[in-house]
Amino acid sequence: MKIEKVIKSETKLPLPKRTVLNIMYTQNVQAESFNELLKPYELSPEQFNVLRILRGQKGKPANMCVIQERMVAKTSNTTRLVDKLLLKELVTRKVCSENRRKMDIGITKKGLDLLLELDPKVQEHETGYAKNLNETELEQLNLLLEKYRGE
Amino acid sequence: MKIEKVIKSETKLPLPKRTVLNIMYTQNVQAESFNELLKPYELSPEQFNVLRILRGQKGKPANMCVIQERMVAKTSNTTRLVDKLLLKELVTRKVCSENRRKMDIGITKKGLDLLLELDPKVQEHETGYAKNLNETELEQLNLLLEKYRGE
DNA sequence: AATTAACAATTGTATATACAAGTATTATTG
DNA sequence: CAATAATACTTGTATATACAATTGTTAATT
Structure with a gap:
């Protein structure tokens, strides 16, 4: 799902804002499913x-x-x-x-x-998400995130 | 900074776990600096x-x-x-x-x-982070995140 | 039309988190 | 070696968040 749809925005967001939100939302999705996983174990x-x-x-x-x-x-x-x-x-x-x-x-x-x-x-x-990308794409994603943080 | 360094891991993490952590950490970094920004305004x-x-x-x-x-x-x-x-x-x-x-x-x-x-x-x-990547890379990052979520 | 269900928002409560202040121990320094 | 500073952890407090229960209102059903 595109991020604009997630936040119900009719207009396409500028790329920097789009990226900020995309990272935030992806982490949210990930965290939520991880939470579900742990819940039965309190x-x-x-x-x-x-x-x-x-x-x-x-x-x-x-x-x-x-x-x-x-x-x-x-x-x-x-x-x-x-x-x-x-x-x-x-x-x-x-x-x-x-x-x-x-x-x-x-x-x-x-x-x-x-x-x-x-x-x-x-x-x-972990692999559930990872399987949506091939290995090259995963490496690419990691690289881009590191570069994005600019450390 | 590579994610292994962030969590002080001596061994290279498997790619799926690496990606999960990288997303989590990137969001953390981003959120923290945004928090700083808002703090003076309570x-x-x-x-x-x-x-x-x-x-x-x-x-x-x-x-x-x-x-x-x-x-x-x-x-x-x-x-x-x-x-x-x-x-x-x-x-x-x-x-x-x-x-x-x-x-x-x-x-x-x-x-x-x-x-x-x-x-x-x-x-x-927003642009502070975005400027670490060129426009193609930013588009790429957004695309990969959406694909990663698999929605 | 009365009863039941669905919806929108609020409140209660328990837990979590952030931040500052406090305590105990060890290291530094004049 | 006494005084001070630094370190490691804990505690207090205020605020935030999650989840369930509750209230008030509207919609659906019989």
Whole structure:
């Protein structure tokens, strides 16, 4: 669906505005379907993200600031995110022995099992969109987005 | 900046996941800078969006459901958004005479003036990103995003 | 015409997020 | 080595958002 149709605009938008909206809307669509996927598991996307970061640590616990810097959307409240995961017994938290200001956050067996269960569904979500483009187009899209951000 | 660097991943991500994250991150970057732009005016992006929709009506008032369907992110609470704008006297609200279930929302002079003041800054924000790509690339990006959504 | 269904908007509530201030610990510096 | 600064995390508070339930109004059905 063209973006003009999404926002019910009769006139064709100027290209810069069109692009801004297209990116915004695409992310919205993507996020929404991801949310649906997670809903039965009562995980928010951010909580899922934290779990995946922890698994990526391969046993080595992560500090709060490490988690924070690895998240796509740098949320301002990792503490409360981890609180929620603790309640569900998906992670562990203890004071870091080397630096008592820091916290060691680890993922539990239950957390790993949950991720394992989610893996195929997440994969499906990702490839579901990706299959709409061929490999060259996907590479192109990634390239254009990076260039667009201008970093 | 490559997306792997953003999330501090040492290994190259598979293309589908890479794309999902790239879209998410690009939207984040864009949204953040737009937020910065609006902050001095104490407007949230959603509030701004509503104002712009109302201006687009060219005098003709809009009902709640019209506003809702024109928003990029279909928020679940247009009422409270409009409440906020009312408090700032940027919009008016009265019961629709033809159908008393509906509300007629209009933009005030003050609202129009605010938009007028914002226009150049918003334009700058949009073209700021757009100038990182040439016109062909921009068209390409829009096309790929639409195709990616697969609608 | 009375009853039921559908529609448009609002309100309640629980949860999430943003931002600032606070606490505890470690590092720096005069 | 005491004082100050910096770091890592937590907490408070105000606002935002999601979702369900509610209210008031109009349309459809019997």
